[in-house]
Amino acid sequence: MLNAIDISSLQPHPKLDGVDLVIIKASEGRTYANPLRRDQEKAVRGAGKQVAWYHFLWPGNIQAQAEWFIKCADPKAGDVLACDWETTTSNTVPSCADKDAFLAAVKKLRPKLRVILYCNLDYWKRHDTTEQCGDGLWIADPGAAAGKPRVQHPWLIHQYGIRNNTDVNVVNFATVQEWKDWAGAPAPVEERPAPSGPTPSPYTPPAFPAGLAPGNSKPSAKPLQKALRAAGFLQISDGDLSDTYGPRTRGGVGRFFAAHPQFRSKGQPNDVAIGPMGWAFLFTLAYGRK
Template sequence: MLHGVDVSAYQPSYDTDGLDFVFIKSTEGRTYVNPRLDAQVKRARDAECVVGFYHFLWPGDVKDQVAYFLSRTPEKEGDLLAVDWEQTGGGTRASSADKDRFLRAVKRERPGHRVLLYCNRAFWRTHDTSGYAGDGLWIADYVAAGKPRIEASWRIHQ
């Protein structure tokens, strides 16, 4: 089993010992960029981890959010790209159709990268209407490692 973490501005430093991959929050909506992004990327690359980046999706303006994410996210062959699809702090959420459009647009713009969907089990079961997860599902379900309680195929279990 591979081991990894996801980090955002709330984790100014993290231990890379024993990690195979690191997912780093890059952007959110159309206005937020992780202020620790460069340092977190350097730490992961220095440790020779596979690096992934994620964008926290807000409702609406999918085309603008894709452009924002890709323009502010480092591009290196082999990096993973993901969309974080969940409820916002304001209690809203992007639709399942918005999520699908985001994943497809990122894949179209960066065809050499794997593009993943991140969400938690309850959100997936309640709000997903298409089952579309791009190149793979990164599911949060806080049970035994490697045994998420979902029927869908998954690539990463948190």
């Protein structure tokens, strides 16, 4: 079984060691909100514990109480919501009909969340007439050993005592994952590691040198020859590089055009004059695809 505690503003800094689930008081009646609930929630979630919320029910004004509860709790996916059904500080008793209506109202407001009932042994055996406990029974029976409440009805949580001024409970699940599956907690999003090192910048080929053409030596044909060599279209040593766009360079350009004919001038099957688009593609092929 799992271990749980339930807390209110009376436990501003609860001890979370060994605790799997924390049930936080969110609200009471139509106007009271636990002023510490957000700080408590932050601490509980930060410690990796499961979260549930409870509302202390008063007689009447059921829909307003349900709406106030949801507003105060602001529950997240996988949180569980509970109705605390017991005698109020004014010594009034919400009826069994009030309890049933509240459970139904909260479920309607948050249909994807589990909604459960908290009450003590006396309320369950002597005040309840419907056995309506929503998605589960949270029973207070401090006179019984942990996990052995004196009820015939299936139970979800057993509040069995007080430790360090805090109510302690056991939860009828074997693992936290079973609780999360039952509560509908979303699966964790797998985080992919960011790529190491700087992101490479897109390659930008050098500008096409105006006037580059077969037979010319100005501008120099050496950059073209080096690009043809790097891309695998020309075998030439550094000592044989020449400023002149001669026969060797033409042969390399011809082989480039044979592999990528879209860059050859239309209607000229023997074209060996590279243009700006072919130049840009050749340099990207040679130097930009690493």
